[in-house]
Amino acid sequence: MTVASLHDERTGSFQYVVVDEATKTAAIIDPVLDFDPRAGATATDNADMILEYVRAKGLTVEWVLDTHPHADHFSAAPYLAEKTGGKTAIGTKVVEVQKLWQDIYCLPDLPVDGSQWDRLFADGEQFRIGSLDAHVMLSPGHTLASITYVVGDAAFVHDTLMVPDSGTSRADFPGGNARALWRSIRAILELPPSTATYVGHDYGKDGREVFGRSTVADQRRDNIHVHNGIGEAEFVATREKRDATLPLPDLMLAALQVNIRGGRLPEPEACGTAFLKRIIFAITAALLVLVVTYKVGQSDAPVQAPVEVAADAAFSPPAESTIPAGPDGDAIRRGRLIFTASAAHAGQYVGNGLTCSNCHLDAGRKADASPMWAAWVSYPAYRAKNGRVNTMEDRIRDCFLYSMNAPASKAGAPPPYGDDIYRDLQSYFAWLATGAPSGKPLPGRGFIKLATTPIGHDPVRGAIVFAGQCASCHGANGQGQANPDGSYTIPPLWGARSYNWGAGMTGLASAAGFIKANMPYGEGNTLTDQQAWDVAAYVDSRERPRDPRQTGTVESAQDDGGREGDGREEDGWAAVVASCDAAPILQTAEHDLDAAAAPVAALVVSDRLVARSAARDAGLDAFGFQGVSEPIGIITTVAKQPLCFRQIVEQGCRAGVVADLPGGHEEAQGPPVRIADGVQFGVHAAFRQEAVR
Incomplete structure (x- = not known):
């Protein structure tokens, strides 16, 4: 395998041609289309140099690959695909980026299904470049859609890692997240030490020569942000502090309009000219995540310092590796699959594509996210919601009925009492609670209880916080991130595919406690109590399916939704x-x-x-x-x-x-x-x- 690189000095971008010498087959990665913003003109100088190399080497281009929708240059993928016959490809999460920026740019006619590319790669998907084996690693953090291409003993890590003396890429774009970036980097650094890492940018730090190649061993030893000995908390603090000082890339607002179209310019207007939008006002609100987290509209509201809430240290559920062999272990494993992929393993009773672990985080293990080890030792128990003592089977049935909106499922109802689904789920819960004391509420049970705030809670303020802290994952319209099979990587928070008005999460106190302790995902206890209450009020003010207990109108069901007690x-x-x-x-x-x-x-x-x-x-x-x-x-x-x-x-x-x-x-x-x-x-x-x- 040969890797040829081309550096674009204007944008600092590296472009790569990966060659299988055995078959003279090639893949082009992250090609640049030149753009002069002052003249409003594009050019193909970079792309034509790549074509010259391909012709000189007698190569057949099989793939033209992008690692993500770039914010600092236009993609030349469609131009090169047309010239070479190669197939264009990018990661599946590009559709979520399209949806996010479709709203920001007001592009109602933009297809947001990834159809602008020939292939959308899923995490872990394998493909070939001639005789070379390649696979895809989902690497979110810099953007929501970032992926790494691993080809043989090389990893094209795009803008996740920089070369060691430059650290890592920023994580403050819409959809970006420093903790997600950390996890992506750790996955890359688990590759063999000799694996070559090819980065997306280099700017010649302190006047040195630019270069894009190092190795996993180099990164582990020398990377200034993630070398051995640096932990997640230190990395996140460093990354977020640095990001707060960075301006927007010069071409960002133009480049993304092109790159969410697969590298194509907008269609020409009636006059025959294509135009890029220049956002004057909307971008200020839409990009709050880049510059302001929670200041707009809060002049009269006291800002509370984040409160650290310690997770329960008294009980820890057993490791998955300890699930026993035999029939008992089989039931536990089936229960875990139902819990973490409900639509796939109990789909006939799921009416919205959600799964148990969307609310009960970390497969029901996480304290303060209604963990199942704490619930198991608390039942049977009286519930005011239905005025009687409930068994765990009753409780699970209600989750299907309300949270997973079973009335809209193929079966039209929750699983019947006595179904194996209940037996397998309870086997899993009982195993999670192995060694847990019974007969008393355990710390970490349910959701944390937040005190009310002096100014109350307001969905208008909540909408502002949501735009800055939540929309990058859940979508500007709360639609979540759907998978091709109808399940959700990130759940929708309202609308027809969300939980109905009878679900416990429609209780403001429950929602606020869950948000405070767990959101943004992986960054719990970073929102203030006020922000948590306001976001809960905003989410709970939106449309969702009716409570199946209601026999009146849709409006009355909506007004009465989820009333505990x-x-x-x-x-x-x-x-x-x-x-x-x-x-x-x-x-x-x-x-x-x-x-x-x-x-x-x-x-x-x-x-x-x-x-x-x-x-x-x-x-x-x-x-x-x-x-x-x-x-x-x-x-x-x-x-x-x-x-x-x-x-x-x-x-x-x-x-x-x-x-x-x-x-x-x-x-x-x-x-x-x-x-x-x-x-x-x-x-x-x-x-x-x-x-x-």
């Missing part, structure tokens, strides 16, 4: 939401409606009156509502707004008119009640209009 299987909630200029003070209600006069549960808020029915079966007491002080102004009717009643109560700065209507708000009877500034809402005739002053 209620457990009723009918009667929807309809609401008019109010807003106040300042967070109201919770206090005892000023007036209680007479229960006989108002047999239906109702909450009324006007600019002068807070009223609450005495009907305990409405679930109001379960929410701990005590009333809201004046002044409050009703601003809009939101029967279709995705804010549920629980949020109205919990957020503090929301209030509303709520009536328990058996068939949903369409069946309201009697004259409408006029509240405050004129918003009208129909209620049952038994609800006395004169009670509202």
Whole structure:
């Protein structure tokens, strides 16, 4: 095998031609299309030099490969593929990058399925260059879609590693992540020490000659960021501190418009000229992750320092290598497969492509992410959600019903009681809990409990945090990262493919605790409590499938979703939401409606009156509502707004008119009640209009 390199001085980029001498077959890696931003003109000088080399050597080009959508140069892949007949290829995660930048650039007609390339390589996929064996390593961190090509005894590591005296590449682009970069680098450094590493860039540090080749042994010994003895925490701190000082690459906003199209310019306009967009305002918000993590819109909010929450050290589940042989071990392994790949191993009962380990992280092992070793020793247990003592089988069934939205599955329901799925999952849970003390809650069980914050929680603030901290993985529209088989590498947080309104994660306290301890993934306890509450409120304010316990309208199901402590299987909630200029003070209600006069549960808020029915079966007491002080102004009717009643109560700065209507708000009877500034809402005739002053 021969590797020829070409360095583009303008962008500092290395381009490679990998040659199988036995067959005279070649692959071109990361070719550069020249671009002059001042003239708005492209050229093929670099690509033509590669073509000259190919012709001089009498090579047949089989592949034209990109390691990721580059931010500092245009890709010449389609030009070279046309000239040589080679197939273009990139990693499968490019589709997630396309979706992310499609939103930023407002490109509704851009195909976001990777169809701009001839081949999309999955992690671990093997291919050949002539007689040379090659395979792909997913290497996220620099970007979401970065991959490494391992060909024989060489690894083309793109922008993951630099040469040893320059360290590593930045990890602050949308989709980038320093911890993910660390994991990718460690995987590369597990290759044999003699493996040659070919980097994507070199800038001639301190005036030395540029070079792109070193070895794994060189990197382990000498790399200034990741040499032997440096740990993950030190690397992440160094990388993030450095990234905070770096400007955007000069060509980034132009290059990505071309490279998410596979290296093609936009289609010409009617005048015959192709144009690249120059983003003036949208990029400021869309790229918060690059420059600001949580400052916009927070001028009145106190910023809390991150709180370190120690994981439980008293119990550690057994290592997977200790799963026993024989029938018991087989059941444990089957249970683990169901738990970590539910759509593949219990797909007939999964209606949304999610898997158990999307919420119960690290295959159910991680403390403060509802670990299964802690749950196993806690059941049977009474659950307010359905008002009875539940077995572990009951609990698993509810996860299928709500979190994996079994009503939308092929079976239309969770697995029937007694199914082997339950038996295998419980075998796995019991093994995880080997040696765990029983009869008492274990530290790390469930999710951490966050104290409420002085300013309450707000989905508008949460949207800002989400854009900066969450969208790079979960997508700007919360769509997650789907695999070809319909499962998800990263779960969708709302929409038809997410959990339904009955799932426990729709509880704001649960979601906030989970986010605080575990998100961004691998970086738990880095968000403030305020940010965790706000992101939970934002996610919980979005559309999702209905709670299967609901028999009313979609809107009423949405308003009632996931209410722990209620457990009723009918009667929807309809609401008019109010807003106040300042967070109201919770206090005892000023007036209680007479229960006989108002047999239906109702909450009324006007600019002068807070009223609450005495009907305990409405679930109001379960929410701990005590009333809201004046002044409050009703601003809009939101029967279709995705804010549920629980949020109205919990957020503090929301209030509303709520009536328990058996068939949903369409069946309201009697004259409408006029509240405050004129918003009208129909209620049952038994609800006395004169009670509202």
